[in-house]
Every structure is written in C-alpha cells, then in structure tokens.
Amino acid sequence: MNSLDHVSRTAHWKPTIVAERALIVAHTAVNGEYRHLIVECGDEAASALPGQFFQLLCPQPAGEQSFLRRPMSVYGVDPARRRVEFLYKVAGVGTRGLDTLKVGDTLDLMGPLGVGFTLDPGLRNIAVVGRGAGLATLAPLAGACRARGIGVTAILSARRPDLLMSIELFESHGAEVITVTDSEQTSGPANVERILRHLISQDRCDAFFTCGSSRLLRVQQRLAHEFGLSGEIAMEQQMACGIGLCHCCVRDFNVKGEIVSKRVCWDGPVFDMMQALP
Amino acid sequence: MSALMTPEQVDMSVRVGGLMLRNPVMPASGTFAEGLAQVFDFNRLGALVTKTITRELRAGNPLPRVVESPSGLINAIGIPSKGVPYFINDVLPLYAAYEAPLVVSISAPTAEGFASLAAELSIPGVAAIEANISCPNIEEDGKAFAMSPQATENVTRQLRAATGLPLWVKLTPNTGNIADVAKAAEASGADAAVVANTILSMAINLKTFRPSLGNVMGGLSGPAIKPIVLRQVFQCARAINIPVIGCGGISTAADAVEYLLAGATAVQVGTASFIQPAAMTTIIDDLKAFCIQREISRVSDLIGAVVVEEADEVDVSWVDPVQ
Ligand SMILES: Cc1cc2nc3c(=O)[nH]c(=O)nc-3n(C[C@H](O)[C@H](O)[C@H](O)COP(=O)(O)OP(=O)(O)OC[C@H]3O[C@@H](n4cnc5c(N)ncnc54)[C@H](O)[C@@H]3O)c2cc1C
Numbered sequence A: 001m002n003s004l005d006h007v008s009r010t011a012h013w014k015p016t017i018v019a020e021r022a023l024i025v026a027h028t029a030v031n032g033e034y035r036h037l038i039v040e041c042g043d044e045a046a047s048a049l050p051g052q053f054f055q056l057l058c059p060q061p062a063g064e065q066s067f068l069r070r071p072m073s074v075y076g077v078d079p080a081r082r083r084v085e086f087l088y089k090v091a092g093v094g095t096r097g098l099d100t101l102k103v104g105d106t107l108d109l110m111g112p113l114g115v116g117f118t119l120d121p122g123l124r125n126i127a128v129v130g131r132g133a134g135l136a137t138l139a140p141l142a143g144a145c146r147a148r149g150i151g152v153t154a155i156l157s158a159r160r161p162d163l164l165m166s167i168e169l170f171e172s173h174g175a176e177v178i179t180v181t182d183s184e185q186t187s188g189p190a191n192v193e194r195i196l197r198h199l200i201s202q203d204r205c206d207a208f209f210t211c212g213s214s215r216l217l218r219v220q221q222r223l224a225h226e227f228g229l230s231g232e233i234a235m236e237q238q239m240a241c242g243i244g245l246c247h248c249c250v251r252d253f254n255v256k257g258e259i260v261s262k263r264v265c266w267d268g269p270v271f272d273m274m275q276a277l278p
Numbered sequence B: 001m002s003a004l005m006t007p008e009q010v011d012m013s014v015r016v017g018g019l020m021l022r023n024p025v026m027p028a029s030g031t032f033a034e035g036l037a038q039v040f041d042f043n044r045l046g047a048l049v050t051k052t053i054t055r056e057l058r059a060g061n062p063l064p065r066v067v068e069s070p071s072g073l074i075n076a077i078g079i080p081s082k083g084v085p086y087f088i089n090d091v092l093p094l095y096a097a098y099e100a101p102l103v104v105s106i107s108a109p110t111a112e113g114f115a116s117l118a119a120e121l122s123i124p125g126v127a128a129i130e131a132n133i134s135c136p137n138i139e140e141d142g143k144a145f146a147m148s149p150q151a152t153e154n155v156t157r158q159l160r161a162a163t164g165l166p167l168w169v170k171l172t173p174n175t176g177n178i179a180d181v182a183k184a185a186e187a188s189g190a191d192a193a194v195v196a197n198t199i200l201s202m203a204i205n206l207k208t209f210r211p212s213l214g215n216v217m218g219g220l221s222g223p224a225i226k227p228i229v230l231r232q233v234f235q236c237a238r239a240i241n242i243p244v245i246g247c248g249g250i251s252t253a254a255d256a257v258e259y260l261l262a263g264a265t266a267v268q269v270g271t272a273s274f275i276q277p278a279a280m281t282t283i284i285d286d287l288k289a290f291c292i293q294r295e296i297s298r299v300s301d302l303i304g305a306v307v308v309e310e311a312d313e314v315d316v317s318w319v320d321p322v323q
C-alpha cells in the first residue's frame, strides 16, 4: 500500500474526543467549598451531553504534585458560544490546583467522555435527586428536559442550607425545587421517600435521575420496583485514563441477577439505576 | 545538505521481529483500547497491542487499583480477562478494520499454558504474539518467568514451538540481570524483546495506615521509571541481536529518540496516553520533525546510535561492588 491511498482514506477522519487548552472565562466561588468554572473550548467539547464528563489536567498547586487528570461532570454547556461549565468541590491536590486558575488562563481538558443520561421520548415528568457534587452532574438535565417539554421536580440535598447549590439554575429551567438538609433533619431517607411517594401519587414521577447518595439510591430503587418506574444513576469512581483503557474505575452491577463488572468511565458514568449496587 | 528535508523524505519504517512497521511507535499492553479510536486514527500507529489476555476468566484485583506517585502511576489492575472465545469474537473484529498490525499480548500460569494459548491465537488477524512473561506465575513459585534466564528459556522454547507468528517476549525490569534474561529469550527463539514492564512498588495511605492499593503492591510506570528502563534497554541491546522494543516512561518524541539511541528498534507508549490521549501520534509527528531538523533520512539510523566513548564494557562497579 502506498502512503497516498492511506491519506485519501483517512483525510476526513475526525476525532470525537479531544484534549485541548480551553480559555477560562469565569471562575467564581459558589460557597466555601464549591467553585463554578466556565471555559471557552472547541466544537467537540461544546457538544457534551448531560451526564458526560471531562478529564481535567489540573495545574499543580504550590509544593504539591498530581499526576493524573481529574474527572468532572459537565455542569453546563453552550454549543453556540462554545462554552462548558463545571461545578467542583475543592477536595485535594487536583482541585486545589484548579482553584488557582484565573480568568484568561488556560486549562487542558479532554472530552467529552462517557455515556450520558437518556431521556426517553415517552417521559412526561421526572424526579431528580442529587446530593453534593451530584448536583453538578444532574443540573444540565433541567435544560434538556425543558427543551423536550418534560416536567422536573428536583430534590436537592446538602449538609446545611448554605451549601445548597443550583437552586436558581433548576428553577430558571422551570423545575420545581425541594431542598432537604442534614441540619434541618429533612435529608434522611424516610423524608425523601415521603416526598417521592407524594410525587408518584400525583403522577409527577415517571422516572428517577440520581447522583451522589447511596442511601437515596436505595430508596429510589425500592420505589421504582414497587411502582414499575425506571431510573438512571450517574456514578463516581477513582479514574486514571477516563476512556476505558486501564480498567481502574470498575464497579459491579447486577444485570438480571448476574454480577457484571463495568468501567464507570466508558460504560457509564450513567447507568440503569436498577443495576446499580450501592 | 543545504535545503531542509521534506517530510516525505524521512523513512519512518522499522523492521521489528518479523514485522515491517510504518513507524516505530506503538501502544504498551494494558494502556490501549477502542476508546482511543475516538482520539486518533489507529492506522497512524506502527502497530496495535492488546491488553494481556489469559485463558482463565479473571476478575482483576480489588480496588483501589491505581495510586499516583511523583511523575508516575502505581497500578495493580491485575489481568481481568473474559477468556479466549470472547477475545476472538468480540475484540479481534474491532481491530480487523485497521492496516496497522495487531500484536496480541498473552499470559498464562504455566509454560504449557503460554504455549497452548499462543497456538490457539495464531489465527488470521493476529500479526504477532507478545508473551507477557513478567507477571507472577504458578510454576516459578509466584515469581515472573522473566525473573530468571532459566524460566525464560523454558517458556520461550515452548512458545516458539507452538506458534509460527513473530514472537515477542516482554521482560520485567525487576530482575537483577535483565541482559541475561534477554539472552535466554533470544537463544530460545524469541523474535524480539520488549523491555520492560512496570517496576514493583508500593505506597501507604497516611490517613488509614493501609497500603494505597487493594493489592498492597503494584507496578510503577510513567516518566519516573524512564531512566531505569532506558539503562536496561541499553544493556539488552548490547547483549542480543534480535530487536529490543523500549517501553517505560516514554511521553515525548525526545524520550523516544533516547530509547532509539540506546538501542531500541521501536518503542511502546503506555501511561503517557492517560495524560495526553494523543501522545502516540504527537510522538510520531515530533519524531519525524526531529529527523528533518537533524537531517536524518531514516529513523532506523537512530537505533543504537548513542556515542559511548569507552571501548568495551561500561564500568558499573562503583554502583554495586559485587559486580
Ligand atoms: C465521572 C465523575 C464526575 C465527577 N464530577 C464531579 C463534579 O462535577 N464536581 C465535583 O466536585 N466532583 C466531581 N467528581 C469527583 C472529582 O473527580 C474528585 O473530587 C476529584 O478527582 C478529587 O481530586 P483531588 O485531587 O482534588 O482530591 P484527592 O483526594 O487528592 O484525589 C486523590 C485521588 O482520588 C480520586 N478521587 C477523590 N475523590 C474522588 C471522587 N469523589 N470520585 C472519584 N475519584 C475521586 C482523584 O481523582 C485522585 O485520583 C466526579 C468524579 C467522577 C468519577
């Protein structure tokens, strides 16, 4: 084979996952723990879907080293302006490095990665149940649901009321927001179950979309089973490559009674809620 | 030469253990899968190398399976394997679409197991067998075959008898005498030696006082190991006449050039793809640019071109008085 026909055969080859340097256009503190980051990027990155994620190559904070990229969910995406948003918690070395980025700096991001949420055409109303960083993952669903005329009730959980996030974002997309917190003793499984049962009885919950709490996962699995509803869950696991190469982020799933190991980064991070094992 | 060479004038091809490769850059086993096909065109690579497969169905190691280390990664993934029929029916077809030759990495608990697996996988679509003899095995009391020249000799001989495909053996850097192991592999019929696998290591979590990895110990890879493995490639390339494929911490074309100069005929890139998914194609482009800039018309001219002033043996006696 000569190199010319190689070129002609592959000239139109285009990547669907890219690593690129994106420009920081906004970076603000949401509260003591969380930061909201907006970057300008290329078309591929700006085509990310709700539930997908990026692998961020975090700058090194002074005196510390990270080696791997860090996975972050898409918190928002604007294909027209080629922007992607993240909502992240400053947790350790990687996110401390992210926190040092200023407007005008660049961030090496890779994506979009993984399998996002699926909104079946038959859905009329969904319940979104999230806690902690899980809210970041679930937030883009609100806009997607609005575009499809699907009603959303979002149950947002946090330790304290001042740590609740994204209420306005959900509301701006027409979602009804119910907040529950540990400090007000409203976030326990029993209360969330009560809220969900009420939604189901009013025919306002055809499916569950959840992230960030195994206790609440179990409640939703039980209700889904009882009422024959469906659900999807976005899962987290420590990752290395983020594109299914290394098998470091595996989790066990119950697939029709059989325990199956799947890669969170490649087979997920969004999975059928009924297959998830807490 | 006055005018700058054009890219077309650089011959990037190399001949490795029975295969002619478009260029000397290929993935390292266990760090390559279909996900990268969304990042670059696989036909740009010199070869494709699969994750090690075993006949036995294996779950892999307990989590956590990786931990970061300065300029490196310690992994104890284990070898999760869905067995041979799954590989032939579900994995092999994914790679059939590409012109780049497919190298299949195999492992087994015994020398006989290696041989029978190599025989079963000597089928159309497989261009070469890479025997990962750097993993713990039953016969050698949990030690990797490649820890000793004798065990390497035995398993390589049986593999050689079992397959007509080009046979590459992948050595471990955890032995004290890697050049002797490489000689044993050459003497018993290997067509190339891959130098090397990960370096046995450990990390401890100071919050919990527990090992950071579920498997307690793991293998270090990435830039941290490059100087060590580069030295081993140099030693092996001097000791044997079959090609050496360098593998350890390569993340840039400069790293690849160092390996070629040390005597590697080709290189494998592993952990770098976790940080920059297009690392391999970037290395290929930059390697070509290096050749143009240095007016080197064939990349193979770099192989073993390191200039060492000493007449014969390099003196390492000051490092270890026993030698
Ligand atoms: C698909 C996915 C999406 C995510 N989306 C978000 C998000 O939108 N917002 C957000 O705040 N966080 C999110 N996380 C968690 C986030 O990746 C971790 O908080 C982050 O990696 C911590 O890195 P660090 O260096 O700051 O902390 P360290 O504790 O120093 O990290 C050490 C190691 O543990 C890993 N790690 C630590 N915590 C987690 C975790 N919860 N999940 C997975 N790996 C972890 C790190 O990646 C790193 O390898 C997501 C995780 C996954 C897997």
Ligand SMILES: Cc1cc2nc3c(=O)[nH]c(=O)nc-3n(C[C@H](O)[C@H](O)[C@H](O)COP(=O)(O)O)c2cc1C
Residues within 6 Å of the ligand: A246, B028, B029, B030, B031, B051, B052, B073, B075, B077, B079, B105, B132, B170, B196, B197, B198, B220, B221, B222, B223, B225, B247, B248, B249, B250, B268, B269, B270, B271, B272
């Ligand atoms: C996550 C991971 C999985 C690996 N799996 C295998 C494997 O299945 N078989 C094998 O021969 N080597 C395996 N290796 C070793 C690599 O092929 C390579 O020899 C080693 O990582 C050194 O190269 P690097 O520094 O470029 O990563 C693995 C390495 C990593 C990091």
